[in-house]
Amino acid sequence: MASHPLPEPARQAAREIHRADIVLGIPSYNNARTIAHVVRAAQAGLGRYFPQYKSVIVNSDGGSQDGTREAVLSCRVEDAHLLLLASPLLPVHRLSFPYHGIPGKGSAFRLIFQIAQALEAKACAVVDSDLRSINPEWIDLLVRPTLHAGYDFVAPYYHRHKYDGTITNSIVYPLTRALYGLRVRQPIGGDFGVSARLLSRYLERQDWETDVARYGIDIWMSTIAVAEGFRVCQSFLGAKLHHAKDPGADLSAMLHQVVGSVFTLLEEYEPVWRTRTGSAPVDLFGFRYDVGLDPIPVNVERMLAAFRRGCEDLREVWALALQPATLAAVRDLGGPASRSPRAFRLEDELWTWIVFDLACAHRRRPLERGLLLRSLTPLYLGRVASFVLEVEDCFAEQVEERIERLCLCFEKLKPRLVAQWRGAEESRPARAGRPSSVAAQVGEITTLEVQP
C-alpha cells in the first residue's frame, strides 16, 4: 500500500467530500459510447434505493482518448420523476481520475478501493463500463447485502448465453468450486459488492503488481473472499449484455492472466483447499426470471483446427507440463484417427486432468510460467469446441446441468490434485506406462485418499 499511495488529485477530492457511505466504482478505458448509460443507472440506483446515504461514483480511467471521463462527468439522469425518488435526496458525487501503474482493470479497481477507504465507505460496488443491461436495481442488489445483511462479498449471478463465459464455465467456476467448496457461479463476473472489511484486506496485500493488475483481478477478489472465510453471497442481476471486447485484445493473454491468478492463489491457499471436500451452495439474492440473450456465433472448425495444430506443434511444451497419460490422451484426440469434427469430444475427465496437471506444473515450474499458461490456449479451445458441439441443441437448463456435471467431475477427481500437488515428482508415472483408456485411469485415481 505504502508503495502506491493515493494520487494527490484523488486525495484532494476525498478531503473535500470528507466521508461517504457508499462508493460505486466504474473502471474504464475508451468506453465513451457506453459509460454514460452505466453512470446514469448507477446514479438512479443510488438515488432510488439509498437516498439517505451519502454516495460517490468513482470512475477510474486508464487514459481514454475518446472522452470517456468527460462523458462520466457530464451525463445527466433524465426524467428523474420517473424514478420515484425518495426525499430528502442527498446528492451523488461523481469523480473521475486516471489511475497510475500497470495498465489494466486491476489497477483501476485499486484506485477505486483506495478512494473508498479514504472516504471510510461502509460499502463499495464495482460495475463494468461496457454494460448494456445494467439497471438501477443492480446497484441495490450489489450494495444492500453488504450494507444491511453483513455480507462481505457480493458476486453477480447472471443469465448468459450458453456460449458466453466459457473461461468461467470450463475452468474458473469448476476449479474454484472444487477447491474452496463454495458454488460461486460467476467468480469473474466483473460486477461485485465489497464490504469495508474486505476492502481493507484487499488493499493491505502486496500482489497488486502481478496479473492482479490486469484481468486477474476478478478471480483474485473472489478467491480471497472465499478462501479467507469472508461472508459471501450472490445477487441475481438478470442478463449480462455488454459491448464487444476490443478485437485487438489477445485471447491467449487474457486466458493466461485469469488462469495464472487462479494457479498462483492455489499455492497461497493450499492449507485451505487441501482439506475441503464437496461444495456448498451460496446465498442468492434477487428475483430470478428468464431473459432473452444475444446469440453468440462461434466457429467450431477454427477452434478444432487450433487444437489439432497445438497437438502437433506444442507437444514439446505440453510434455513438460502434462502427465504422460494425459498427454497421450490429448494426442490421441488430436490425431488423424479422430478427424470427424461433429464427433469431437474432450471429455470431462480428461479436461479435469489437463487443468490439474497444469496447476501442478505451474507450481513445479518445469518451464517458464508464462509459456506454460500461453500453451494452454489450444487445449482450452479444444474444450470449448467440444462443449459447443455437445450443447448446440440444448436449452439453458440443460446447459447448466452439463456444467454441473463438469463441476462434479472436478470435485470427484480433486484427490488426484491433492496427491499430485505434493508428490509431483514421485507420482509422475514412467513414460512407458501409458494407460489403455482414460476411464481406466479415472478409476485408479479416484481411489487415492486425501492427504490430511
Added chain:
Amino acid sequence: MIEALEKVLQEALARLSSLVMTYLPGALAALVIMLAALLLALLARWMLGRIFKGIGVDRFLRQSGIASVLTRSGQPRTSRVIAAAAYWAILVAGALTALSVFDTQLTTRMTDALVRVFPKLILAAVILVCGLWLAQLLGRSVLVWAFNENLPWPRRLSLAVRVIITLAAVATAADQLDFGRQVFLAAFILLVGGAALAGGLAVGLGSRDAVRRYLETKAPEDQPREERSLWDHL
C-alpha cells in the same frame, strides 16, 4: 668371449639399475599422487553430491525455470553433474601433478599447455552452456508465440532460432579456444545470411496475396461477428 658378454650384461644391468634408480622414486611418487588424487576425487564427488542435494539445487533450478531450458525433460541432475565435474577435475589435476614429478621436457610441455588452455576451456564451456540455455529458452518462446500468433510452421521457426543461437555459441566458444575460428564464423555468417534471405523472400512473396486480400477486403470493423466471438468469452 664370455668375459666380453659378461661385461656387456653388467653394463646393461648397470644402465637399467641406474634408470630404475633414477625413475622409480618418481614413478612411485606419481603413483602415490594419483592414488591420493583418486581418493580425493571420490571424496569430493560424494561430498558435493550430498551438499548440493542437501541445499536443494535441483529444486531451485526446477522452481526458477532454469532447469526447463537446460534439459528437455525439465528434471535437472545438477548435483550429479557438478559432482562428476569435480571428480574429473581432481583426477586431471592429479595426473598433471604426477607427470610433473618426472620433470622431463615432454611432461613439462604437456603440463604447461594444459594449464594455459584450462581457463579457456572453462570459458568455452560456460559460453556453450549459456548458448544452449538461451537457445532452449528462446526456441520454446518462439514456438508458443508463433503458435498463438497463428504463424505458419512454428516448430520450424523454433528450430531455426535454436540452431542459430547454438551455432553462435559454438562459434564463440571455438573462437575462445582458437579452434577453427574461420570455419565456424563463416558457417555462422552463411547460415544467418541464408536464413535472412530466405525469410525476406518468403515474406515478400507470401505477403503479396495477403496485401491484395487486405486491400480487397474491408476494414476490420466490417469483419463478421464470429471473428470477434473468440474474444467475447469471459
